[in-house]
Amino acid sequence: MRVRGSVAGTGLSAVLALAAGSALADWSLLNMRDGVTSTSRAVHDLHMIILWVCVVIGIVVFGAMIYAMLRHRKSKGAVAAQFHESTAMEVIWTIIPIVILVSMAIPATKTLLAMEDTSKADMSIKITGIQWKWKYDYIDGEAAGISLISSLHPDHNAARLRGASGSVENLREQFGDTYLREVDNPLVIPTGQKVRFLLTGADVIHSWWVPDLGWKKDAIPGFVNESWTRVDKPGVYRGKCAELCGKDHGFMPIVVVAMAPDDYKAWVVRQKAHVAQAAAAADRVWSKEDLIARGQDVYRTNCAACHQPNGQGLPPAFPALAGSPISNGSDASQHVEAVMSGRPGTAMAAYKGLLNDVDLAAVITYERNAWGNSGGVVQPAEIKAAR
Amino acid sequence: MSMATATHDADHDHGPAKGLKRWITTTNHKDIGTLYLVFALTMFFIGGAMAMVIRAELFQPGMQLVDPQFFNSMITVHALVMIFGAVMPAFTGLANWLIPMMIGAPDMALPRMNNLSFWILPFAFTLLLSTFFMEGGGPAGGWTLYPPLSLQMGEGFPFMIFAIHLAGISSIMGSINVIVTILNMRAPGMTLMKMPLFVWTWLITAYLLIATMPVLAGAVTMLLTDKFAGTSFFNAAGGGDPVMYQHIFWFFGHPEVYILILPAFGIISAIVPTFARKPLFGYSSMVYATTSIAFLSFIVWAHHMFTVGMPVVGELFFMYATMMIAVPTGVKVFNWVSTMWKGAMSFETPMLFAIGFIMMFTIGGFSGLMLAIAPADFQYHDTYFVVAHFHYVLVTGAIYSIMAATYYWLPKWTGKMYDERLGKIHFWVSTLSVNVLFFPQHFLGLAGMPRRIPDYSVQFADWNMVSSIGGFVFGASQLLFLWVVIKTVRGGKKATDRVWEGANGLEWTLSSPPPYHSFSEAPVIK
Ligand SMILES: [Cu+2]
Numbered sequence: 001m002r003v004r005g006s007v008a009g010t011g012l013s014a015v016l017a018l019a020a021g022s023a024l025a026d027w028s029l030l031n032m033r034d035g036v037t038s039t040s041r042a043v044h045d046l047h048m049i050i051l052w053v054c055v056v057i058g059i060v061v062f063g064a065m066i067y068a069m070l071r072h073r074k075s076k077g078a079v080a081a082q083f084h085e086s087t088a089m090e091v092i093w094t095i096i097p098i099v100i101l102v103s104m105a106i107p108a109t110k111t112l113l114a115m116e117d118t119s120k121a122d123m124s125i126k127i128t129g130i131q132w133k134w135k136y137d138y139i140d141g142e143a144a145g146i147s148l149i150s151s152l153h154p155d156h157n158a159a160r161l162r163g164a165s166g167s168v169e170n171l172r173e174q175f176g177d178t179y180l181r182e183v184d185n186p187l188v189i190p191t192g193q194k195v196r197f198l199l200t201g202a203d204v205i206h207s208w209w210v211p212d213l214g215w216k217k218d219a220i221p222g223f224v225n226e227s228w229t230r231v232d233k234p235g236v237y238r239g240k241c242a243e244l245c246g247k248d249h250g251f252m253p254i255v256v257v258a259m260a261p262d263d264y265k266a267w268v269v270r271q272k273a274h275v276a277q278a279a280a281a282a283d284r285v286w287s288k289e290d291l292i293a294r295g296q297d298v299y300r301t302n303c304a305a306c307h308q309p310n311g312q313g314l315p316p317a318f319p320a321l322a323g324s325p326i327s328n329g330s331d332a333s334q335h336v337e338a339v340m341s342g343r344p345g346t347a348m349a350a351y352k353g354l355l356n357d358v359d360l361a362a363v364i365t366y367e368r369n370a371w372g373n374s375g376g377v378v379q380p381a382e383i384k385a386a387r
Numbered sequence: 388m389s390m391a392t393a394t395h396d397a398d399h400d401h402g403p404a405k406g407l408k409r410w411i412t413t414t415n416h417k418d419i420g421t422l423y424l425v426f427a428l429t430m431f432f433i434g435g436a437m438a439m440v441i442r443a444e445l446f447q448p449g450m451q452l453v454d455p456q457f458f459n460s461m462i463t464v465h466a467l468v469m470i471f472g473a474v475m476p477a478f479t480g481l482a483n484w485l486i487p488m489m490i491g492a493p494d495m496a497l498p499r500m501n502n503l504s505f506w507i508l509p510f511a512f513t514l515l516l517s518t519f520f521m522e523g524g525g526p527a528g529g530w531t532l533y534p535p536l537s538l539q540m541g542e543g544f545p546f547m548i549f550a551i552h553l554a555g556i557s558s559i560m561g562s563i564n565v566i567v568t569i570l571n572m573r574a575p576g577m578t579l580m581k582m583p584l585f586v587w588t589w590l591i592t593a594y595l596l597i598a599t600m601p602v603l604a605g606a607v608t609m610l611l612t613d614k615f616a617g618t619s620f621f622n623a624a625g626g627g628d629p630v631m632y633q634h635i636f637w638f639f640g641h642p643e644v645y646i647l648i649l650p651a652f653g654i655i656s657a658i659v660p661t662f663a664r665k666p667l668f669g670y671s672s673m674v675y676a677t678t679s680i681a682f683l684s685f686i687v688w689a690h691h692m693f694t695v696g697m698p699v700v701g702e703l704f705f706m707y708a709t710m711m712i713a714v715p716t717g718v719k720v721f722n723w724v725s726t727m728w729k730g731a732m733s734f735e736t737p738m739l740f741a742i743g744f745i746m747m748f749t750i751g752g753f754s755g756l757m758l759a760i761a762p763a764d765f766q767y768h769d770t771y772f773v774v775a776h777f778h779y780v781l782v783t784g785a786i787y788s789i790m791a792a793t794y795y796w797l798p799k800w801t802g803k804m805y806d807e808r809l810g811k812i813h814f815w816v817s818t819l820s821v822n823v824l825f826f827p828q829h830f831l832g833l834a835g836m837p838r839r840i841p842d843y844s845v846q847f848a849d850w851n852m853v854s855s856i857g858g859f860v861f862g863a864s865q866l867l868f869l870w871v872v873i874k875t876v877r878g879g880k881k882a883t884d885r886v887w888e889g890a891n892g893l894e895w896t897l898s899s900p901p902p903y904h905s906f907s908e909a910p911v912i913k
Binding site: 028029030031032033042043046047050051054057058061062064065068069072073074075078079080081082083084085086089090093094097098101104105108109111112113115116159160161162163164165166167168171172175176177178179180181199203204205207209211214215216217218220221222223225226239240241242243244245246247248249250251314316317344346347 | 447448449450451452453454455456459522523527528529533535536539541623624627628629630663664665666667668669670672694695696699702703706707710711713714717718720721724725726727728729730731732733734742745746749750753754756757760761762763765766768769770830833834835837839840841842843844845846847848849850
C-alpha cells in the first residue's frame with residue numbers, strides 16, 4: 001500500500017510539475033503580469049483577489065442555475081412552485097455583496113493612495129506624447145538636459161507597411177517577440193530610484209503604458225500629469241501608447257531600460273558627450289551631401305509615416321512634398337517656418353522642440369533636394385537664427 | 388381575447404394604407420415598430436460587416452488588408468452604427484410594438500411624432516456613412532470623439548456631428564412618446580406596480596435618454612464650434628480643457644450604457660417566468676433595483692477616465708460609486724435565478740437566449756467589477772480586456788436580449804411560429820462562436836494588447852486568430868437569424884393567441900397577429 005501510494009504520489013507530483021511548467025510558459029499570455037515594481041505587484045494582487053471573488057460568486061450563481069436547469073425542467077415532470085418573494089433571501093443577497101465590496105475597497109484604496117504619491121522622488125523625467133513618438137526630457141539630477149526622441153525602430157517601421165511583413169513565422173524570425181515593440185532611443189532609468197514622470201501631450205491625447213511598471217497615464221495637451229516608478233531589477237521593459245491618437249497609434253511603442261546605477265552613470269556621460277557634439281556640429285558649415293545623407297535618416301524616422309518615403313504624402317490630410325512650391329525655389333523661409341512651428345489644427349507638429357539644429361537643417365535640405373525638388377541648402381546656423 | 392378582436396373589427400373602418408405609402412405615412416405603433424426593427428437589423432449587418440473587416444485585419448500580425456487610418460474609421464463607425472443604429476432603434480422598435488399592447492392602449496400617445504422620430508434615422512445614418520466618400524474619410528478618432536484627435540477629421544466632420552444630432556433628436560422624441568404613453572394611456576386598473584417590467588425599464592430608460600441626449604448634443608456642438616467657429620472649449624492652447632470634453636461625454640456615456648441594458652432587463656424578466664412557468668421572483672425589488680441603477684449611472688461616469696489624472700479623492704469617489712452598482716445588478720441576477728429555481732422549465736429558443744443572456748451578461752458584470760477597482764483599471768484600461776468586457780454586456784447582453792425578444796414575440800407579431808429547430812441551431816452556433824470570439828480577448832488584454840490597434844506583436848497571434856475565427860462564425864450565424872425571421876414572415880405554422888403555455892400579460896390576450904389598433908376598448912385588469 002505504502003509503495004503504491006508513493007508511486008501514485010510521485011506520478012501525481014510529476015503531472016502537477018508538468019502542468020505547472022507548461023502553465024508557467026504560457027501564463028504571461030493569459031494573465032496580468034506581476035511586473036517589476038512594488039506598484040505592479042500590488043495591482044497584480046488586487047487583480048487576483050477580485051478575479052477569485054468573481055470566480056467563486058460565478059460558481060455559486062451558475063451552479064444554482066445549472067442545477068435548476070437540470071432538475072427543475074418540465075420534461076422531467078417538475079411542477080412549478082409559486083413562491084415569488086422572500087424578504088430574508090433578498091436582504092441576504094444585498095448584504096453579502098456589500099460586505100465583499102467593502103473588503104475589496106480597503107486594499108484598493110491603500111494601493112491607489114500609494115500609486116498617486118509622487119512625493120520624495122529622486123529624479124524627474126518629462127514625457128511628451130507626439131503623433132507618433134515619445135519625447136523624454138531629463139529634468140534634474142546628473143542627467144539634466146538630456147533629451148531623447150523615441151520612435152518605432154526603422155526596421156519595424158518598414159515591416160509594418162501593408163503587405164510587407166510576410167508570414168507570422170517571418171516576423172517571429174526577424175523580430176522575436178518584439179515586433180512593433182522596439183524603438184530607436186529607449187528611455188533609460190536607474191534601478192532602485194524613485195523616478196517621477198511628468199506627462200503631457202503635444203498634439204492629441206496619448207497614454208504612456210508599460211505593463212511591467214503597473215500603470216498607464218494619459219499624456220494630454222495642456223495638462224501635466226504625474227506618476228512614478230521604482231524599478232528594482234535591471235532589464236528592458238516594453239509597452240505601448242494606450243490611447244487612440246490617430247493613424248499610427250498602433251506604432252508608437254515604449255521601451256524602458258532600467259540600468260544599475262553605475263551603468264546608468266556611464267550612459268549619462270555618453271549622452272552628454274552626444275549633446276556637446278551636436279552643439280559643436282551646429283556651429284560649423286555643412287556640405288550639401290552630408291546634410292542630405294543625414295536628412296534622409298531624419299526624414300525616415302520623423303516624416304515618412306505621413307509624407308511617405310517617396311514624398312507624395314497622403315493628400316488631403318498629409319500633403320505631398322515632391323513638387324510642392326514650399327519645398328522648391330530659393331527662399332526656404334516658409335519651409336523652415338512650417339517644419340519648426342508646425343501647422344496648428346493638423347497632425348503637423350512643431351519640430352523646433354523635437355529636433356536639434358543640425359537635424360532640422362538636414363531634413364529640410366533633404367526635402368528640398370529629393371524627389372526632383374530643387375530648393376538649395378539650409379544650414380544649421382540659419383535654423384539657430386530662426387529660433 | 389375574442390371579445391377584443393370582435394369589438395375591434397366592429398368599429399374598424401380603416402386599415403393600413405397600401406404599398407410604400409403605408410410605411411412612409413404610417414402613424415401606427417406596430418408599423419413603426421416594424422420599421423425600427425428592420426432598420427436596426429440592417430444597421431446590425433452594416434456594423435457587423437465592419438467588425439468582419441476589423442477581425443480580418445487582426446487575423447494575423449502584419450498589415451494585410453487595410454491602412455491604419457481606414458482601420459481606425461472601421462472601429463469608430465462600427466461602434467456608432469451598433470450603438471445608435473442597431474441596439475437603440477431595436478429597443479425603440481420593441482417599445483413601439485409592445486408597450487401599447489402591454490398596458491392595454493390602442494396605440495402610442497403621439498403617433499405623428501412617432502413617425503417623425505423613426506424617419507429621421509435613415510437620414511442620420513446616411514449622413515454618417517456618406518463621410519466615407521468624403522475627403523479625409525470617415526470618423527477615425529474612436530466613437531467617443533475625444534478632442535483634439537476628433538478635430539483632425541477631414542471634410543466629413545460636420546456631417547458626422549449632424550448625424551449624431553439627428554439620431555439624438557430621434558431618441559428624445561421616441562422617449563417623450565414612451566413616457567407620455569406609459570403615464571397616460573394605461574388601461575384602468577393597470578397601476579404602476581402592476582406594469583410588466585419591460586414597461587418599467589423602458590419608462591426609466593426614456594428618462595435617462597431625455598436627461599443625457601442633450602448633454603451629448605452639447606458636447607458635439609462644442610466640438611463643431613471649436614473646429615469651425617474659433618472657440619476653444621476643448622483647446623488647451625486657447626485656454627480650453629480637453630478633459631472637460633471627456634467629463635461631459637461620459638456624463639452622457641455612462642447612463643447611455645444603461646440605456647442599452649435596462650430594456651434588456653425588462654425582456655429577460657418577461658421571458659424567464661414564462662418558460663419557468665412560475666411568477667417573477669421579487670417584482671418590486673426588480674423595480675427598485677432598476678431605479679437605483681439608473682440613479683447610480685449618473686454618478687459613476689469618470690470610471691471611464693481613471694487614467695486622465697484626476698485628484699485622488701475623485702478617483703476614490705468614482706471607484707466606490709461604481710462598485711456599488713454591483714449590488715442592484717446582483718439583485719437582478721439573483722432574482723432571475725430564483726425565478727428559475729423550482730420552476731417547471733422548458734427550453735425553447737427565447738428561453739435559451741434569456742439563459743445565455745443571464746450567464747454571459749454576468750461574466751461581463753464580473754469584468755465590470757474588476758474594472759471598477761481603480762488601481763487595477765490602470766492596467767486594464769484601453770486594452771482588449773475592456774473590449775471583451777463591453778462586448779459581453781452589449782453583444783451577449785443587449786443583443787442577446789433583442790434576439791430573445793424577437794423569438795419570443797415574433798409569433799405574436801406575425802401570427803406564425805418560427806422554425807424552432809433553426810432557432811436552436813442559431814442559438815448554439817452563436818453562443819459557442821461568440822465565446823470563442825470574445826473570451827480570449829480577456830487574455831489578450833491582460834497580456835498587454837492595447838485596443839484600437841491594427842497590428843500587434845507575434846505573441847498575441849494565436850489568440851487573435853482564435854478570436855477572428857469565432858468572429859467569422861458568429862457573423863455568419865446571424866445570417867441564419869435573418870433567414871429564420873424571413874421564413875416566419877413568409878409562412879409558418881399558425882400561432883395561437885397565447886403562443887407560450889406559461890405566457891402572462893395583456894399582449895397574449897390579443898389575437899396573433901394582433902388587430903391594427905391594439906386595444907380599441909380598454910381591457911379589464913384584475
Ligand atoms: Cu499615442
